[in-house]
Amino acid sequence: MSGIPHAMAILMATFDKYAGKEGDKTTLTKAELTELLHNELPVGGAPDKAAVESFxxxxxxxxxxxxxxxxxxxFVTALTVIFHKE
Ligand SMILES: [Ca+2]
Incomplete structure (x- = not known):
């Protein structure tokens, strides 16, 4: 698998991996999002608590x-557009 289908599969797998950790498996809680950002976002290191709140x-x-x-x-789409412009 490559290209866009591959990117979509990664997007879905990443969401499911963290959304399934607690409570509703179809949504991300603040704790799950924090963990996702820490583990999956390679930019600028781990965001601090205030940054996660506003995020x-x-x-x-x-x-x-x-x-x-x-x-x-x-959100991922918006982020992709930002990176594409840079
Ligand atoms: Ca919502």
Missing amino acids: FSDLDNDKDGVVDFKEYVT
């Missing part, structure tokens, strides 16, 4: 206290 509220578009797959994908 989380940015991601949680509908403000229901958890990040669902749609919100996560929207």
